[in-house]
Amino acid sequence: MRSSEAIRMRSNKPVSVQILNCLFTVLLTSCPLSLVFFTLLSLVASTHALEIIWAVNAGGHYHIDENGIQYMEDPLRIGTPSDFGKALSIGRVSRNDAILYQTERYHTNSFSYEVNMPKEGDFVLVMKFAEVYFTSSKQKVFNIVLNDQHMVVRDLDIFDKVGLGRAHDEIIPFTIRNGKLVVINEASTFNNVLKITFVKTHYDNPKVNAFYIARSRPEDVPKLPALFADQDIHSQQRRKDPFEEADTDITSEKQKTKFNKRSGPIVEDPYADQEGNFFWPIFCSVVAFIPILICLCKM
Structure with a gap:
């Protein structure tokens, strides 16, 4: 797409700022103190608001996300638009904004x-991705470059x-000042x-x-939830600590084989002497009785 055909998008104010502006209008002639308060509050909110320069739903139609960002319909005519991802339920994102990844x-x-x-x-460039076709890594891998000079993402493998x-965002901060583009400490x-x-x-x-x-600043940009955050709670309840699991297995194995496996030197049986002492008097009595029995037989 030629630069002359690039479509710019109006800056979008968050809903909170719009509400403050409405209250500002209502209280304009009623209460001077409230007027001052809401004016200051609106200024503070606007300071940290996202000023959107451009937003596009690639391969899709116009959409407003939950943060109030307005994505235009894709104007590009190079390549192929696809909605194949609509067959999937996208993780890490609300149902309303799943279309941005489908x-x-x-x-x-x-x-x-x-x-x-x-x-x-x-500025901050936020790029949104989701793998909706391949089921293994090393299938779709590509790079992202700014102005033919700045490699900002190398070997992006979404599935990996x-x-x-599942939704994945790449957040790239950059600066434009004095006719220079500065990205990752490189200027052009x-x-x-x-x-x-x-x-x-x-x-x-x-x-x-x-x-x-x-x-904006990277820290002010809306972030996706942690990977697998919606599954962690349930999986942790079902999943044991692998070290605890290993200890349990070892203990169980010891209980099953404690008479077969030794973990140290052989120890003499402390009752062996007691068993010998038990049979010794009986043996002596039998030996002593034999001569008496012989004598009785001769009589």
């Missing part, structure tokens, strides 16, 4: 999006990272267009499910 754009070669960046400042049908000349290229390797086709660019 549709995608892929290509049999490298492909790019180009975005006009009219402002300088600190999160498995099948910047001409107001950010080019995001999904680079084909010798594995399967590169792809992207959705992405957005925001004027």
Whole structure:
């Protein structure tokens, strides 16, 4: 897509800021103190709000996510749009926003999006992925490069990272200042267009499910829940500590084989002498009785 055809998206204010603006209007002529309070509160909220520069639902249609980010319908005509992921229930994301990971754009070669960046400042590129086809790693592996110079993601193997049908985000901070693009401490000349290229390797086709660019800091960007967080509680209840399991197995084995397996030197039986002492008087009595029996027989 040529830079002149890149579509810019209006900055979107979160719902909280919109509500504050409504309250601001209502209280405009009623209470000066409330007016001051809500004005200050709105300024604080706006300071930490995401200013969306561009957002697209790759291979899909317009969508507003739960954070109020508006994703445009995919304008790119290179490659193939696909909604194959709709056959899967995507993990780590709400049902409302699963569509961002169910549709995608892929290509049999490298492909790019180009975005006009009219402002300088600190930005975050958030790219969304989900593996919806392959069921093993080392099948779809590709790179992501900014402006043909900055390798920001190398050998991305979505399945290897999160498995099948689970959301995965790549968050890349970058800075534009004084005609320079700075990414991971590397600078290059910047001409107001950010080019995001999904680079084909010798594995399967590169792809992207959705992405957005925001004027923000990485720590302020909405994050996905921890991997397998929805399963950890249940699995921990069912799963034993492997060391405890090993100890239990060893103890059980010892109980079954304690008379067959020795864990130290052989110990003499402490009752062996007692058994010998028990039979010794009987033996002596028998030996002493034999001569008496012989004498009785001669009489």
